[in-house]
Structure formats: C-alpha cells, structure tokens
Amino acid sequence: MTTKTIRRELKFTQPPAVVWRALATREALADWMYPNDFEPRVGHRFTFRVPPDPRAQFDGLVVHCEVLRCVPPSELEFTWVVGEGWLDTRVTYRLEADGDGTRVLFAHSGFKEDQAFHGAEYGWKMMHGKLDKTLKTALKA
Amino acid sequence: MHTEPGVFGAISHPARRRMLDLLADGDRPVNAIAENFEMSRPAVSQHLRVLLDAGLVTEQRHGRERRYRLVPERLEPVRDWLAHYERFWDDNFIRLRRHLEKGDE
Numbered sequence: 001m002t003t004k005t006i007r008r009e010l011k012f013t014q015p016p017a018v019v020w021r022a023l024a025t026r027e028a029l030a031d032w033m034y035p036n037d038f039e040p041r042v043g044h045r046f047t048f049r050v051p052p053d054p055r056a057q058f059d060g061l062v063v064h065c066e067v068l069r070c071v072p073p074s075e076l077e078f079t080w081v082v083g084e085g086w087l088d089t090r091v092t093y094r095l096e097a098d099g100d101g102t103r104v105l106f107a108h109s110g111f112k113e114d115q116a117f118h119g120a121e122y123g124w125k126m127m128h129g130k131l132d133k134t135l136k137t138a139l140k141a
Numbered sequence: 142m143h144t145e146p147g148v149f150g151a152i153s154h155p156a157r158r159r160m161l162d163l164l165a166d167g168d169r170p171v172n173a174i175a176e177n178f179e180m181s182r183p184a185v186s187q188h189l190r191v192l193l194d195a196g197l198v199t200e201q202r203h204g205r206e207r208r209y210r211l212v213p214e215r216l217e218p219v220r221d222w223l224a225h226y227e228r229f230w231d232d233n234f235i236r237l238r239r240h241l242e243k244g245d246e
Binding site: 004006008010012013014018019022023028031032033106108111 | 234237
C-alpha cells in the first residue's frame with residue numbers, strides 16, 4: 001500500500017538554536033502544540049494530550065510518540081501514533097541556517113488510505129475543532 | 142446537499158463501516174446485510190437509516206424487498222482527510238511562529 005507525506009518548508013527570522021528550543025523543549029511544545037512530557041533524547045517515549053473540545057464534539061486525544069532522532073540544533077524525528085495503531089506515522093524536522101534565520105523542512109509521513117477510514121472518528125473532529133478556532137481568530141482580526 | 146460531518150458521523154461506527162464494506166461488494170437486501178451482524182433487525186435498520194441520511198447508500202424497492210446500494214462518491218471527503226491534517230499542522234505552525242515572536246520581545 002502506498003503512503004502519503006505532508007511536507008512544509010518554513011522560514012523563521014530566528015537562528016537555528018532558538019528555533020530548536022521551540023521544537024525540542026517541553027514548555028515550548030506545550031505553548032504551541034499541546035501538554036506533553038517530551039525529552040530531547042533518542043528512545044524517550046512521550047505523549048501529546050490534545051484536550052477535549054465539547055463545542056466540536058471532540059473527546060480529546062492522546063498522541064503517542066517516541067524520539068527516533070535528536071541532533072541539536074538540526075534534526076528531530078519522532079513517531080506519531082494515535083488510537084490502537086490506526087495512525088502509525090512519523091514526524092521529522094530538519095533545521096538549516098538561512099542567513100541569520102532558519103529554514104525548517106517538516107515532514108509527516110506514513111499516512112495510509114485505510115487509516116483515513118478508521119481514523120475519521122478521531123481525526124475529523126479534531127481538525128474541525130482547530131479549524132473552527134482558526135476561522136474565528138481570522139474573522140476577529 | 143449532505144454535509145461532510147454527516148458522512149464522518151456515519152462512518153464513525155464500526156458496524157456501519159462493516160455495512161459499507163459489504164455493500165462495496167455489491168447491492169444487498171436488508172436480510173443479507175443483517176445476517177452478518179449479531180444485532181437485532183431494528184438495530185440494523187437504524188444503522189442503515191444513518192447511512193441513508195448521510196447519502197452513503199441508496200435504497201431501491203423491488204416488490205416487497207428493499208435493496209441497498211453504496212454511493213462511493215460520498216466517501217470523497219474521507220479520502221480528503223489528509224488535507225485536514227495538513228491544515229492541522231498549518232494551524233500549529235502559525236502558533237509556533239507566534240511563540241517565536243513572543244521570545245523576541
């Protein structure tokens with residue numbers, strides 16, 4: 001079965017060491033992602049706890065992760081597993097100096113089509129809840 | 142016009158996903174669907190009603206028999222779910238950017 005990958009190239013004005021801290025410290029991840037127990041070492045298992053959102057009929061979600069690669073300030077890779085293995089994927093960040101700033105190559109890989117089918121009950125509502133908030137923020141701006 | 146959440150709600154139940162799998166092999170009367178499940182006939186009918194309301198199946202009457210048919214196009218939004226995960230990350234990266242900008246102040 002073929003798998004699909006989400007890729008993004010992100011540019012930041014901050015240098016790699018600063019961007020690395022945002023990607024690879026527990027407090028920073030809690031600020032822009034979710035509550036977590038991340039540690040920057042290979043083999044460490046951690047979770048992101050996505051809180052419930054009753055308005056979006058979303059019960060909350062636990063993403064199980066394991067650090068696979070951790071090379072400060074340039075490479076971070078961890079697994080991203082949801083449910084009973086229905087979503088078994090992998091997240092990678094590569095950081096490169098870009099003038100005074102940083103270029104980040106992001107990839108979330110390993111999506112299979114049947115995961116979409118079984119994952120819809122978690123995934124869709126989660127995305128919807130987030131999307132709703134983003135749209136509301138955009139409308140206020 | 143059916144909305145996408147209707148489709149996702151409809152496939153959120155394992156029995157209904159199994160029904161769609163059965164109908165993917167061909168049209169079936171309600172009896173042929175029900176024999177695959179240990180639930181009561183009214184419960185099977187109720188699940189089929191949810192699938193009908195979501196537009197995922199259609200119902201044809203042949204005399205006294207009702208046959209159910211899958212409408213595969215209705216599963217398009219499910220196939221598009223990766224797009225929703227993409228938006229999830231785009232959304233998070235907006236927050237990452239804000240997080241980094243806070244640090245600059």
